[in-house]
Amino acid sequence: MRPDLRDVARRIARDIPDGAYVNLGIGLPTLVADCVGDGKEVVYHSENGILGMGPTPAPGEEDPELINAGKQPVTLLPGGAFFHHTDAFLMMRGGHVDVTVLGAFQVSETGDLANWATDDVTHPPAVGGAMDLAVGAKRVLVMTTHTTRDGSPKLLPRCTYPLTAAGVVDRVYTDLAVLDVTAEGFLVREMAAGLTRDDLQGATAARLSFAEDVGVLGQRE
């Protein structure tokens, strides 16, 4: 059975250490928060000036001013803190955030990330906080579907879309595989059950190498 994106989120959650300061990008990566589990204490950072974000408030309990980067209502856990925007970006750019999980349009084999603009010129461009986070977080994880909706590969020798940051991605988690970015390019650590190496290479434009002990992605623990 192919892993779905919730399985991918669960897999990413396993790689987030207890006590980590984590920033989850908008969109897919927000799924990760629900999968971290009660055994770990993780402090979520938001670029609009929050540390210690808690779960989505119950219906009717929303505070329209207490929102996350995706403009969704959130809550604050005991121990959380508010601060101004400049300090929020000091934390991001200054290497204080341990882990960030970001979505991607494309990732290159040298760890370049493209996630803010495509070659579509009919929409005005928008970048937000992605570039600061990508250069500053200690560990940059990418969560994405392995290919686009029309089946085009997203893992490439070189990104064709404008870059968010060059050489920053540490690990990529897709619905087909977990891959590390190494000096020799993408190294497959885990693959979805039933997928052959040729299948995975066929869905990937960059050349893949494989770890000695490739694990199974999406296997329930």
Added chain:
Amino acid sequence: MIDKRVATVTDAVAGIEDGATVLVGGFGASGVPVELVHALLDRGTTDLTVVTNNAGSGETDVAALLRERRVRRIVCSYPRSAGSVWFEERWRAGEVELELVPQGTLSERMRAAAAGLGGFFTPTGADTRLAEGKEVRVIGGRRHVFEEPLPGDVALVKAARADRWGNLVYRTAARNFGPTMAAAAALTVVQVDEFVELGELDPEAIVTPGIFVDRVVRVEVA
């Protein structure tokens, strides 16, 4: 589970190595983490670069580090004060190197390091002895000097209260360099008067969020 509290000042300074760059909070005698500096002294750590506004006075804290010849280099704005005898003694003997930095530049260089910035241009010091050899750029018709970031391996900071996440609030003017130094070092160690329960500090009024803090230790108020 996050718990940054440690039991003793000895635990608090564990692992600080010879040759480290140590940011020491305080302005005059206000906000100086005296017990942490003395724990570092007891640890025997030497060959230090100390970044601090003043160079200590009398026989305590930074002055004691200087007396015991643990400081190779000091980066500060105002090393001369009443009772700064050990700094003057070591400096005259050529035993300690001094990098004199205007106070606002000292603070901002640490902030640049904290913020992951590659430095900044400031009008402070332009065309003075303290800017000799530094890059100059005219911005808005005024000459500015390029200043590089100043990161610490360690920051020793004094605050009033902390919770187990390392969130901090300070007391009156003892806040001074604390928030900037806490954010500018790889290892930030804080002594506080009091521990409080998680959630007890007002999230609107936490001055240093715990993301910047690695260890907190309670020191009995004398």
